[in-house]
Amino acid sequence: MSRKSPSLSIVFALFVLLIAMTSVGSYAFFSSNETIKDQPIAFSHKSHAGEQKIACLYCHIYAERSSVAGVPSVQKCIGCHEMIEVEAQEGVEEVEKLLAYWEDKKPIPWLKIYDLPDFVYFSHRMHLNAEVDCKACHGEVAEMVQIEKVSSLSMGWCLKCHQKQEAPIDCNVCHK
Numbered sequence: 058m059s060r061k062s063p064s065l066s067i068v069f070a071l072f073v074l075l076i077a078m079t080s081v082g083s084y085a086f087f088s089s090n091e092t093i094k095d096q097p098i099a100f101s102h103k104s105h106a107g108e109q110k111i112a113c114l115y116c117h118i119y120a121e122r123s124s125v126a127g128v129p130s131v132q133k134c135i136g137c138h139e140m141i142e143v144e145a146q147e148g149v150e151e152v153e154k155l156l157a158y159w160e161d162k163k164p165i166p167w168l169k170i171y172d173l174p175d176f177v178y179f180s181h182r183m184h185l186n187a188e189v190d191c192k193a194c195h196g197e198v199a200e201m202v203q204i205e206k207v208s209s210l211s212m213g214w215c216l217k218c219h220q221k222q223e224a225p226i227d228c229n230v231c232h233k
C-alpha cells in the first residue's frame with residue numbers, strides 16, 4: 058500500500074459526508090417549504106380558473122361579503138362533476154376521491170396556505186371594495202396547478218401596500 062491511500066480515503070470520506078450533508082440539507086429545505094402543500098385531492102386552479110375560466114368568486118363566494126374568502130363545499134364541486142367526464146386518467150382518479158367524499162358526506166380537509174396569526178385583523182371584503190385584485194396578494198392563481206404562497210403576509214408586506222395606496226396604517230386598524 059502506498060502512503061497516499063489513507064489520505065485518499067479521507068478525501069473520499071469527506072466527499073461522501075459532503076454529499077450526505079447537502080442531500081440532508083436539501084431534504085430539510087423541501088420538507089420545510091411551506092409554499093406547496095399536498096392537498097387531499099389534486100385540485101388544479103390552472104384547469105378550473107384558467108382553462109375552464111370559472112370565476113374566482115363562483116367558488117370563493119364569501120370574499121366579497123365577509124372577512125374570509127372561503128373554500129367551496131363538496132356540493133359545489135359535485136354540481137359540475139356529476140355531469141362531466143374528465144378525460145385524463147390521472148384526473149379520473151382524483152375525481153373518484155371527490156366522489157368518495159360526497160358519498161361519505163365528509164368535507165374535504167383542504168390544507169390552508171394563506172394563514173394570518175389570530176391577533177391580526179384582516180378582511181377580504183374591504184380590499185375588494187377598494188378594488189384590490191386577488192392577484193395583488195395571491196399572484197397568477199389561474200396559472201397555478203398547485204397554489205403557491207406568493208406573499209409573506211408579514212406586517213411589512215401589508216404596510217408597504219397601505220402606504221402606497223394611501224390606506225390607513227394606524228396600529229389599531231389591524232390590531233384590535
Ligand code: HEC
Binds near residue numbers: 152
Ligand atoms: C363549473 C364546473 C366545475 C366545478 C364547480 C368544479 N369542476 Fe373540476 N373540472 C371541471 C372541468 C370542466 C374539468 C376538466 C375536464 C377535462 O378537461 O377532462 C375539471 C377537472 C377536474 C379534475 C381533473 C384534473 C384536472 O384538473 O383537469 C379534478 C380532480 C377536479 N376537477 C376536481 C374538482 C373539485 C375538487 C372541485 C370543487 C372544489 C371542482 N372540480 C369543481 C369543472 C368543474
Ligand code: HEC
Binds near residue numbers: 102116168204
Ligand atoms: C372550481 C372552484 C374554484 C375556483 C374557480 C377558484 N378556486 Fe381557489 N380554491 C379552490 C379550492 C378547492 C381550494 C383549496 C385547495 C387548494 O388550495 O388548491 C382553493 C384555494 C385557493 C387559495 C388558497 C387558500 C388557502 O388555503 O390559503 C387561493 C388564494 C385561491 N384559491 C384563490 C383563487 C383565485 C384568485 C381564483 C380565481 C383566479 C380561484 N381561487 C378560483 C377552488 C376554486
Ligand code: HEC
Binds near residue numbers: 125
Ligand atoms: C389585500 C390582499 C388580499 C386580496 C386582495 C385577496 N386576498 Fe385572499 N387572503 C389574503 C390573506 C392575508 C389571507 C389569509 C387570511 C387569514 O388567515 O385570516 C387570504 C386568504 C384567502 C383564502 C383562504 C381562505 C380564507 O378565506 O381565509 C382564499 C380562498 C382566498 N384568500 C381567496 C381570495 C380571492 C378569490 C381573492 C379575490 C377575489 C382574494 N383572496 C383577494 C389576502 C388577500
Ligand code: HEC
Binds near residue numbers: 173178211222230
Ligand atoms: C395590495 C395592497 C394591499 C395589501 C397587500 C394589503 N392591503 Fe389592506 N387595504 C388596502 C386598501 C387599498 C385598503 C382600503 C382603504 C380604504 O378603503 O380606505 C385596505 C384596507 C384595509 C383595512 C380596512 C381599513 C379601514 O378602512 O378600517 C384593513 C383592516 C386592512 N386593509 C388590513 C390589511 C392587512 C392585515 C394586510 C396584510 C395581511 C393588508 N391589509 C394588506 C390595500 C392593501
Ligand code: HEC
Binds near residue numbers: 226
Ligand atoms: C396593515 C396592517 C397592520 C398595521 C397597520 C400594523 N400591523 Fe402589526 N402586524 C401586522 C401583521 C400582518 C402581523 C403579523 C406578522 C407575521 O405574522 O409575521 C403583525 C405583527 C405585529 C406584532 C407582532 C410581531 C411578532 O413578531 O410577533 C406587533 C408587536 C405589531 N404587529 C405591532 C404593531 C404596531 C405597534 C403597529 C402600529 C405602529 C402595527 N403593528 C401596525 C399587520 C399590521
